[in-house]
Amino acid sequence: MKPFNSRAGKTVPQGTGYLAYVTAPLPPNPPVLFDAEMIRILSEADLALGQLSGISSLLPNPDLFVAMYVKKEAVLSSQIEGIQCTLDEVLQHEKDAEGVRTKAIGEVVNYVNAMNYGIKRLETLPLSLRLIREIHGHLLHGVRGEHKDPGEFRRTQNWIGPQGCTLATATFVPPPVPDMMESLANLELFLHDRTSMPLTVQCALIHAQFETIHPFLDGNGRVGRLMVSLLLHERSVLKQPLLYISLFLKENRAEYYDRLMDVRRNGNWEGWVKFFLTGIAQVSNEAAVTAQRIVKFREETMIKARAFGKNELALVDLLFEYPIIDIRTAERLLDCTYVTASTSLQNLAKDGCVKEVTGQKRNRLYKFVGYLDLFEPEARIDRLDHA
Numbered sequence: 088m089k090p091f092n093s094r095a096g097k098t099v100p101q102g103t104g105y106l107a108y109v110t111a112p113l114p115p116n117p118p119v120l121f122d123a124e125m126i127r128i129l130s131e132a133d134l135a136l137g138q139l140s141g142i143s144s145l146l147p148n149p150d151l152f153v154a155m156y157v158k159k160e161a162v163l164s165s166q167i168e169g170i171q172c173t174l175d176e177v178l179q180h181e182k183d184a185e186g187v188r189t190k191a192i193g194e195v196v197n198y199v200n201a202m203n204y205g206i207k208r209l210e211t212l213p214l215s216l217r218l219i220r221e222i223h224g225h226l227l228h229g230v231r232g233e234h235k236d237p238g239e240f241r242r243t244q245n246w247i248g249p250q251g252c253t254l255a256t257a258t259f260v261p262p263p264v265p266d267m268m269e270s271l272a273n274l275e276l277f278l279h280d281r282t283s284m285p286l287t288v289q290c291a292l293i294h295a296q297f298e299t300i301h302p303f304l305d306g307n308g309r310v311g312r313l314m315v316s317l318l319l320h321e322r323s324v325l326k327q328p329l330l331y332i333s334l335f336l337k338e339n340r341a342e343y344y345d346r347l348m349d350v351r352r353n354g355n356w357e358g359w360v361k362f363f364l365t366g367i368a369q370v371s372n373e374a375a376v377t378a379q380r381i382v383k384f385r386e387e388t389m390i391k392a393r394a395f396g397k398n399e400l401a402l403v404d405l406l407f408e409y410p411i412i413d414i415r416t417a418e419r420l421l422d423c424t425y426v427t428a429s430t431s432l433q434n435l436a437k438d439g440c441v442k443e444v445t446g447q448k449r450n451r452l453y454k455f456v457g458y459l460d461l462f463e464p465e466a467r468i469d470r471l472d473h474a
């Protein structure tokens with residue numbers, strides 16, 4: 088048995104010749120050190136989260152913003168794991184319920200469903216092991232990993248590392264099942280702790296510990312990221328799941344993994360917490376900027392649409408809900424004739440509000456380009472530079 092350091096866990100040799108990791112309980116002992124740098128990053132993260140929370144009340148449709156962000160986060164989460172799927176594909180899938188649902192899109196849709204399920208469930212159940220298992224069940228339902236015990240903690244040893252590696256050559260071997268159950272019980276107690284530390288720091292510790300325990304056979308990353316949003320929601324810091332941590336973790340994947348390993352090997356919680364809080368500050372700031380732009384974009388688009396008439400104005404409202412739309416759907420939702428729906432969409436297209444994307448005469452499809460662009464990180468950075 089080799090303790091790395093008093094607040095790190097230890098590796099324990101297993102009968103079949105490999106070393107598995109056993110976690111140290113949360114909160115860390117000695118406690119997380121709040122030096123000057125930590126205090127600065129913590130206050131930046133808290134300030135950014137507060138601004139994001141405040142601005143959500145100004146959004147024309149916070150629910151939609153949330154939906155778009157959850158989708159975007161889901162797409163990125165899937166991309167972390169190497170599944171490519173764009174936001175357009177997800178929206179396209181939603182538009183056409185009969186459409187072919189590829190596996191990648193299925194995973195994204197499941198992620199959105201799991202998030203919505205979790206938020207609803209928090210009305211009656213605290214964030215707990217039971218809720219985590221339920222969310223996992225939704226996440227893996229009918230997609231890749233569906234045979235890997237959705238909704239159930241693992242009953243066998245797992246390991247993390249490059250594809251094809253074995254228990255002996257793995258980068259990291261999470262706790263054996265009995266130790267895993269003990270670590271989970273401690274994690275659950277810590278989830279309910281409302282007094283020992285700032286919530287954002289608690290989120291950082293919980294995410295890292297959850298990834299280290301790795302209690303599921305698949306989907307641990309996605310569940311671990313969802314837990315952050317759900318905890319912020321449960322504690323009323325951010326009522327809508329507007330936080331968008333996946334982008335940061337994706338862009339800094341090597342450092343993300345290194346920091347987790349540094350906690351496991353050396354008990355360096357401070358390095359991890361600072362990294363995580365930097366991410367919270369960055370993604371909250373970006374989301375707040377996006378929210379401001381949506382408010383402004385909506386005002387500008389309404390002015391353009393009003394110049395055409397009341398149908399176009401109603402259509403713009405609809406487009407915030409259905410950013411990819413065909414004429415039949417517009418006809419049905421606006422409760423007007425096919426010709427009126429078609430003319431209104433063409434008018435908006437003339438003004439550049441929407442863009443026809445098929446290039447066909449029939450089954451035309453219009454995209455609310457200006458709005459969708461606001462969710463693209465590249466476009467956002469570009470506009471920030473020129474703002």
Ligand SMILES: Nc1ncnc2c1ncn2[C@@H]1O[C@H](COP(=O)(O)OP(=O)(O)OP(=O)(O)O)[C@@H](O)[C@H]1O
Binds near residue numbers: 248
């Ligand atoms: N080399 C590594 N070092 C440290 N942590 C790792 C490493 N590889 C994976 N992890 C952790 O395990 C998670 C992935 O676990 P798993 O494959 O069960 O989850 P997932 O949701 O299917 O994947 P992903 O997080 O990639 O979307 C990562 O998000 C990360 O937290």
